[in-house]
Amino acid sequence: MGTDKKEHIINTAIELFAVKGFEGTSIRDLAAAAGVNIAMINYYFGSKEKLFESMVEEKAAYTRIELTEIMSNTSLNAAGKIDRIVEGFVERLFRNRHFHRVIHQELMLGDRQAMQDMIVNILYPNSQLIKQILLDGIASGEFNKVDVELTVATLIGTINYLLQSKKFCLKILDETETYVPYEDEEFKTRVKTHLKAVLHIHLVHQPK
Amino acid sequence: MGTDKKEHIINTAIELFAVKGFEGTSIRDLAAAAGVNIAMINYYFGSKEKLFESMVEEKAAYTRIELTEIMSNTSLNAAGKIDRIVEGFVERLFRNRHFHRVIHQELMLGDRQAMQDMIVNILYPNSQLIKQILLDGIASGEFNKVDVELTVATLIGTINYLLQSKKFCLKILDETETYVPYEDEEFKTRVKTHLKAVLHIHLVHQPK
């Protein structure tokens, strides 16, 4: 039936877009990879652009969850929330790295206003959530008066940098081509540990 | 004559690629924007792909300079070198943000092996240079034994995050569309101050 096949096309599209880009992927490539007729993509989604929008709509909601509940967890202090945020972000972004790469490709481009706005509206709540935790921590006196916007940039930017290109990531890690860091628990732990260390000392160290 | 016009085409290409992407920019768009005949691009560069490679070759060397001399400056201690690195990177990446965005777009994509390798070989020396300063600082006892590779990721990743999309950057800064942060000295200073603060306390604070 329709729905599963639509989702199959979307998942195939994410894989292809992540590797070849949106413009670089023809609907013939996509149809062949998904094992469907060329016309089915327009039949289901209307156009290539609308397929992209459907893809974003479908995956965005799924990706957004589980963060707000950290905020509402009153048993955690601000530093504890930051730790949970770091863990949640590394897990989520590493797992959804293909989708993440696709929307960041499109975010980089200046044309296609509507798509860009769409993507900004997906990513913005994430950064806002972290910002709010920082502001709360500062208000309660638990955190130093740091530059909250740029601290958010440091957290997410570090992860994005590692996700941007597997080849480049392997190069700076001095690893072989066969190693897949994003699926290695040890590497994920390493990233979490680094980010928690950086943020913790930046936020809670009291300068004399 | 030829050379200035070649460079003019390359500069126009950077502007267009940064906004529309490599695949999204037709050589007709490019020829029109540069004010030259369509055939001139293939006449000068051979093909669209070779134009890209020429662009990278031309701009890469120019972008690479001025960093190694920081390394060789023996009057600076490790912390001083990091400060200079931060200042140099923010200035350079903000100034060359269009070129920077173009090569990061291409770096994200998995196909076009040769181009990817080319770009990795451009970016790698930068990260290696920072890494070496960190290693030297650790060896001399001036720095803590931090995760050097991920500390590099935090430095460059933070800047990249801000450069990725003007629209998104403005959103997290809560600024209006007309503001151009990358050309604002105040914002550049803000980014430098944040990065120096984060790195300094991460690297030189002695945990009890």
Add this chain to the structure above:
DNA sequence: TGAAACTAAACAAACGTTTAATTAAAACAC
């Protein structure tokens, strides 16, 4: 006069999309 710079036009191939026809599934009457 001859080589380099430049142009307009044409090229085949690939693109996203649409059409028209066929098959499969569901809905309905009896």
Add this chain to the structure above:
DNA sequence: GTGTTTTAATTAAACGTTTGTTTAGTTTCA
């Protein structure tokens, strides 16, 4: 349940554009 009608799903083929590239001819200037 069986036969009929309607709707949805699927297909191969064709559509008109746009793509990167090339050709063949013209201008420019030393």
